[in-house]
Amino acid sequence: MKVRFAPSPTGWLHVGNARPALANWLEARKRGGTFLLRLDDTDTGRSKPEYAQGIEEDLRWLGLDWDDFLRQSDRTAAYEAAAEKLKKAGLLYPCFESEEELNFKREQRRKQGRAPIYDRAALKMTKDQYERALANNKTPYWRFKLNTRTVAWRDGVLGERSVKLPSLSDPVLIRADGSFLYTFTSVVDDLETGITHIIRGEDHVTNTGIQIDIIEALSGRPNRIYFAHMPLLLDAEGGPLSKRLGSISLRQFRRDGIEPAAMTGYLAALGSSRDPVAASPRDLVADWDITRISHSPARFDTKQLLALNRKHLHALSFEAVKDRLPEGADEAFWLAVRGNLDLLNEARDWHEVARGEITVPEQPDQADLLRAATDALPAEPWDEATWPAWTAAIGAATGKKGKPLFLPLRRALTGEDHGPDLKTFLPLIGRDRAAIRLRRSIG
Numbered sequence: 301m302k303v304r305f306a307p308s309p310t311g312w313l314h315v316g317n318a319r320p321a322l323a324n325w326l327e328a329r330k331r332g333g334t335f336l337l338r339l340d341d342t343d344t345g346r347s348k349p350e351y352a353q354g355i356e357e358d359l360r361w362l363g364l365d366w367d368d369f370l371r372q373s374d375r376t377a378a379y380e381a382a383a384e385k386l387k388k389a390g391l392l393y394p395c396f397e398s399e400e401e402l403n404f405k406r407e408q409r410r411k412q413g414r415a416p417i418y419d420r421a422a423l424k425m426t427k428d429q430y431e432r433a434l435a436n437n438k439t440p441y442w443r444f445k446l447n448t449r450t451v452a453w454r455d456g457v458l459g460e461r462s463v464k465l466p467s468l469s470d471p472v473l474i475r476a477d478g479s480f481l482y483t484f485t486s487v488v489d490d491l492e493t494g495i496t497h498i499i500r501g502e503d504h505v506t507n508t509g510i511q512i513d514i515i516e517a518l519s520g521r522p523n524r525i526y527f528a529h530m531p532l533l534l535d536a537e538g539g540p541l542s543k544r545l546g547s548i549s550l551r552q553f554r555r556d557g558i559e560p561a562a563m564t565g566y567l568a569a570l571g572s573s574r575d576p577v578a579a580s581p582r583d584l585v586a587d588w589d590i591t592r593i594s595h596s597p598a599r600f601d602t603k604q605l606l607a608l609n610r611k612h613l614h615a616l617s618f619e620a621v622k623d624r625l626p627e628g629a630d631e632a633f634w635l636a637v638r639g640n641l642d643l644l645n646e647a648r649d650w651h652e653v654a655r656g657e658i659t660v661p662e663q664p665d666q667a668d669l670l671r672a673a674t675d676a677l678p679a680e681p682w683d684e685a686t687w688p689a690w691t692a693a694i695g696a697a698t699g700k701k702g703k704p705l706f707l708p709l710r711r712a713l714t715g716e717d718h719g720p721d722l723k724t725f726l727p728l729i730g731r732d733r734a735a736i737r738l739r740r741s742i743g
């Protein structure tokens with residue numbers, strides 16, 4: 301089997317794009333198939349090299365790799381040859397109507413209570429009329445003559461599906477400037493690269509009806525490609541996602557410090573009845589089953605992703621993160637702070653608190669407590685027994701306990717009201733820094 305993920309490099313990949321990317325990869329890895337990454341960059345106005353590069357980076361970040369790579373902009377000759385074949389078969393016909401004419405015709409049809417689809421007037425054009433138009437410097441665009449049947453297929457996610465071709469306009473496959481449209485290039489590539497399974501978003505269902513017709517016209521035999529359409533992902537408010545809208549991009553999550561395993565685990569579980577568990581694509585293969593995906597659109601909730609990310613971070617070993625921690629951060633540091641992180645990036649701030657220079661708030665009203673704390677500072681070496689012993693001594697000296705004892709100390713030592721357990725964190729700060737911070741906090 302061979303699958304493909306075929307984004308257009310017209311923006312940064314969003315989480316909706318990531319879902320079929322992951323699904324294709326999982327199908328390929330589960331069934332020992334081949335995964336092709338194809339950049340559908342025929343829209344030269346909107347495609348950009350930085351987006352193409354961004355797609356590769358974002359997929360790699362997710363943990364996805366590909367066995368084959370293709371750029372549609374390199375395949376013009378193949379599209380020209382395929383278009384020639386359709387022209388010879390009388391299935392691709394030239395049109396000259398302008399957008400205004402088409403709008404006018406659509407309006408007329410609407411008024412007559414008919415579906416506003418293209419009336420195929422250009423099909424009736426004589427050779428003479430065609431040549432006269434060319435002589436008048438008009439350039440044609442080309443439409444595919446759709447069959448008059450209903451195309452049906454058994455969808456891998458949605459079940460039985462059909463598209464009535466007569467209710468659609470014949471699609472334009474070649475623009476007047478000679479450029480090819482996605483509907484066509486995609487089919488030519490799918491056929492020529494031997495794609496056996498197409499897994500993509502539900503936004504393509506109507507396309508699939510049209511494309512099956514083109515597949516059969518080009519290959520001369522019944523379609524053999526299996527189609528599966530995944531319900532679209534919506535944002536947390538139920539709004540649509542699109543590269544054009546700059547929707548929640550993978551890139552942004554990556555910058556914010558989300559773990560890729562949280563993202564892939566969340567995406568794989570979305571729209572199924574299972575609770576998401578952070579997992580790398582490789583770890584998701586065994587349990588992957590495309591037929592379990594629900595038929596209704598799923599909402600991508602960043603809050604749920606964050607919760608999953610947090611849970612995942614809290615269990616990660618030092619080995620798993622050490623390359624991404626600030627320089628000098630050791631296992632003791634990681635074990636002390638991991639339970640307090642929402643995002644790995646925050647480890648940087650805690651490292652400053654543990655080992656760097658920080659500003660602590662002045663607490664003149666707590667001067668007695670902080671002085672008592674300074675007097676009771678134990679000698680080093682410090683370990684997990686230091687904090688309880690030290691605070692017991694301060695408590696005995698001041699008569700304070702609970703929050704009135706712990707909060708001013710935490711503020712003086714870390715500059716924060718909340719944070720890692722000081723039992724494990726205090727030894728990281730060490731006696732010298734603790735003494736300085738206590739002094740500064742007295743004011």
Ligand SMILES: Nc1ncnc2c1ncn2[C@@H]1O[C@H](COP(=O)(O)OP(=O)(O)OP(=O)(O)O)[C@@H](O)[C@H]1O
Nearest residue numbers: 307308310316317320500501532533541542543544
């Ligand atoms: N919201 C979504 N949920 C699930 N899949 C989606 C969503 N949006 C796009 N896809 C899928 O992502 C893949 C890549 O599509 P494409 O590059 O056209 O993305 P797009 O966001 O729709 O782009 P554009 O906004 O530029 O039209 C396709 O399989 C498409 O079906």
